[in-house]
């Protein structure tokens with residue numbers, strides 16, 4: 549059973565919210581702590597479900613984790629790492645995709661790993677073939693079992709020359725976490741260079757790793773026999789910041805996002821400004837507001853960094869339903885990330901999905917029958933509707949659409965949103981939203 553929100557729409561969201569460390573870095577930095585021979589401290593850690601899932605997983609393996617939710621400091625001590633019982637791990641991995649990143653660190657520390665089937669948002673097939681291919685190149689033996697995979701490395705992990713077919717964030721992190729303590733040199737070409745990947749590299753460098761990032765998406769790692777601990781402040785969550793920015797546009801509001809960082813959001817900020825949104829970039833954060841005039845339609849495609857992030861797409865589509873004219877969004881990272889538009893159409897939006905690549909560059913999904921391009925015609929008034937939250941960003945998008953809509957909406961399954969948005973109902977309340985929460989039993 550998950551919480552239910554009853555939302556009475558039509559009120560512009562206005563006020564201040566604070567974003568802390570990025571969901572797409574923090575759990576990975578927690579996994580990196582396993583590689584050290586002394587405790588690590590991660591700062592600016594948000595109170596989100598993905599952090600509690602990884603905390604439980606690490607604790608099952610004997611890592612001592614101490615959290616101070618008020619300061620956001622998390623101390624991880626890997627001194628007593630041990631093999632955990634498979635059935636226990638199984639019970640705790642359901643919601644997250646992070647367990648696959650435990651492979652390298654667990655093999656280095658205890659010689660083996662059992663990785664339960666992964667959770668995460670259902671926005672495509674989300675295979676792990678790159679991860680497994682990479683691990684095999686390091687010399688790991690992968691055994692598929694019911695409920696997960698079992699991995700060992702009888703002669704240890706050895707550096708390798710690896711080329712990714714697509715700059716996958718997760719597979720790049722897999723290489724980083726496996727290579728830093730592998731024997732010899734690893735050269736990874738076609739790597740992801742998202743800010744969260746670079747922040748993970750910063751964490752590993754603090755631990756003693758030798759990692760160079762070249763100008764052509766190649767990363768070179770010189771393996772070292774042991775690593776120490778780290779103290780690191782996680783980079784801010786640019787996806788949460790962009791989500792609140794879209795919420796300000798959709799509801800005709802004005803939100804100051806404390807902690808938002810311009811440097812990691814340049815592409816988003818350009819699009820936000822081109823739509824007609826108001827921006828004020830300050831040292832402590834960014835103010836996003838609706839200027840009162842018409843919003844302008846956009847043509848954009850999601851891409852790997854420094855392109856327009858796939859995670860920004862869903863909340864922004866809600867804003868585009870209020871733009872004056874026809875917008876086109878081509879999703880090139882995930883083949884199935886427009887399912888959430890069905891509820892928006894029920895709320896009054898005009899959105900058509902297409903199998904063709906409606907973008908300047910044909911993508912991997914073009915000839916494969918996936919509804920991965922959206923044509924959005926606006927502005928269309930939105931009205932309240934009932935919906936079940938489909939995934940993290942889709943759920944947030946539905947909630948902001950309901951907050952802008954006339955009438956009452958009922959949202960079920962909203963706990964999914966807590967996987968990546970810290971205290972989001974408290975933040976909504978602070979911004980003046982009118983809603984009731986029926987908490988989960």
Ligand SMILES: CC(=O)N[C@H]1[C@@H](OP(=O)(O)OP(=O)(O)OC[C@H]2O[C@@H](n3ccc(=O)[nH]c3=O)[C@H](O)[C@@H]2O)O[C@H](CO)[C@@H](O)[C@@H]1O
Pocket residue numbers: 572672673674675676677678679680714715716717718719740742851852853857858859881882883
């Ligand atoms: C490049 C990119 O934008 N990555 C996004 C991706 O990271 P995340 O790490 O979750 O996903 P990946 O970057 O690995 O996936 C990118 C693409 O590669 C494919 N793939 C990945 C691994 C694999 O073994 N086989 C395979 O085919 C995926 O299906 C997807 O189509 O989702 C996160 C959460 O939404 C975003 O924050 C990241 O920005």
Ligand SMILES: C=C(OP(=O)(O)O)C(=O)O
Pocket residue numbers: 571572644645667668669671859940941968
């Ligand atoms: C899809 C997302 O996350 P995950 O990869 O954890 O499912 C997301 O952050 O939007």
